Amino acid sequence: MCIFMLHQAMVILHLNTSRHSSLLSAILMVLISCCTQRATGTWWLLSRLPISSVHTSTHMLCSSFTGLVKQQRQFCMKYPEIILIISQGAQTGVRECQSQFEYHRWNCSTITTGATAFRKNMLKVESRETAFLYSIISAGVTDALIRACSKSEKSSFCVCDEFKRQRGFDSLGEFKWSGCSNMQSGMRFSKQFIDAEERRIKDARALFNIHNNRVGRKAVMINSDLKCKCHGISGSCGIRTCFSFPRNFKEIGQYLKQKYEGAVQVTINNQRKLAAVEGLKRFTKNDLVYLDPSPDYCVVNKKLGTMGINGRRCIKDSLGPEGCDILCCGRGYDTWQELYVYQCNCMVTKDWCCAVQCDECKKWRDVYTCKMR
Numbered sequence: 001m002c003i004f005m006l007h008q009a010m011v012i013l014h015l016n017t018s019r020h021s022s023l024l025s026a027i028l029m030v031l032i033s034c035c036t037q038r039a040t041g042t043w044w045l046l047s048r049l050p051i052s053s054v055h056t057s058t059h060m061l062c063s064s065f066t067g068l069v070k071q072q073r074q075f076c077m078k079y080p081e082i083i084l085i086i087s088q089g090a091q092t093g094v095r096e097c098q099s100q101f102e103y104h105r106w107n108c109s110t111i112t113t114g115a116t117a118f119r120k121n122m123l124k125v126e127s128r129e130t131a132f133l134y135s136i137i138s139a140g141v142t143d144a145l146i147r148a149c150s151k152s153e154k155s156s157f158c159v160c161d162e163f164k165r166q167r168g169f170d171s172l173g174e175f176k177w178s179g180c181s182n183m184q185s186g187m188r189f190s191k192q193f194i195d196a197e198e199r200r201i202k203d204a205r206a207l208f209n210i211h212n213n214r215v216g217r218k219a220v221m222i223n224s225d226l227k228c229k230c231h232g233i234s235g236s237c238g239i240r241t242c243f244s245f246p247r248n249f250k251e252i253g254q255y256l257k258q259k260y261e262g263a264v265q266v267t268i269n270n271q272r273k274l275a276a277v278e279g280l281k282r283f284t285k286n287d288l289v290y291l292d293p294s295p296d297y298c299v300v301n302k303k304l305g306t307m308g309i310n311g312r313r314c315i316k317d318s319l320g321p322e323g324c325d326i327l328c329c330g331r332g333y334d335t336w337q338e339l340y341v342y343q344c345n346c347m348v349t350k351d352w353c354c355a356v357q358c359d360e361c362k363k364w365r366d367v368y369t370c371k372m373r
Helices: 002-015 021-037 043-047 055-064 070-078 082-100 128-151 182-199 204-222 249-261
Strands: 167-170 173-177 224-231 239-246 264-268 274-276 333-348 356-370
Touching: 043 082, 043 182, 055 070, 070 082, 070 182, 082 128, 082 182, 082 249, 128 182, 128 204, 128 239, 128 249, 182 204, 182 239, 204 224, 204 249, 204 264, 204 274
Parallel strands: 173 239
Antiparallel strands: 167 173, 224 239, 264 274, 333 356
């Protein structure tokens, strides 16, 4: 309800140009403060707020949003346009997390069941799922910043690096770097903003978060391609200008999912640094790490934030994690029917080139859900 009221207030403010706009602005600041205070102090809540692109609203958000630490707030005030990009990047990370774990016992549900789930519940457990969540949101923010710089190098936070004005080499020979170092700008600003919250605390959880945040940022750089343009007579490639650009975020999500599956359990040594648990494999800077074993996602545990599997959809005969036997934790499943609406009898219309016209068909289909307990 609070999020809905906030969205409506921002729409009204955007449309209103009368003498009452200052009053609307004040109301908006109160709503932002109330919405965030009811939750918990973390910038991740930006992924849940329907932030408007209105410049004045971003300034109010920077000053009123309780989820930002001092350094993040200063950063936000200095680069007000960046907060919208960070919000969009966090949302991208959340969606990809839900996509990658859609048919797992843990399906990223902690971040869709209410704002209070961020710090107060499952995220107190430094498990491999938490490691993935931090890395994918960090990657989402980094990816969004890089793409924003690529669209507009005039943004105040997009800084050109000297080495990118030099020449490089690949399998096809020499090329000249094109424009600004969007990759470096995105990596740098993502680190400065996201890690600010953790560097303020400097405990075991902060070390865990900082490491996995870095894995997410590096995943964007690793999953990027060199894109080049040819410049020469008659389209020849006598001169090439190139730049690095991230691949589709789905590929980054798949890469981090592999890192999740190979995550390494670590501990904190006497030097207050992450160290591999004795007898287990060592980890690198590109590996996801976790401190605690995963909780039992089959049961509801409000203290840990596990939602259980009651009523979850499953696939009857699948042998994978989405199969009813695995997903339902051996409890069995219920079968019921739903009316499925889909397009059918599609054909290319004669009146207009390449237009396709379809009928709407309906049929009943079986649906399987884990038994309620």
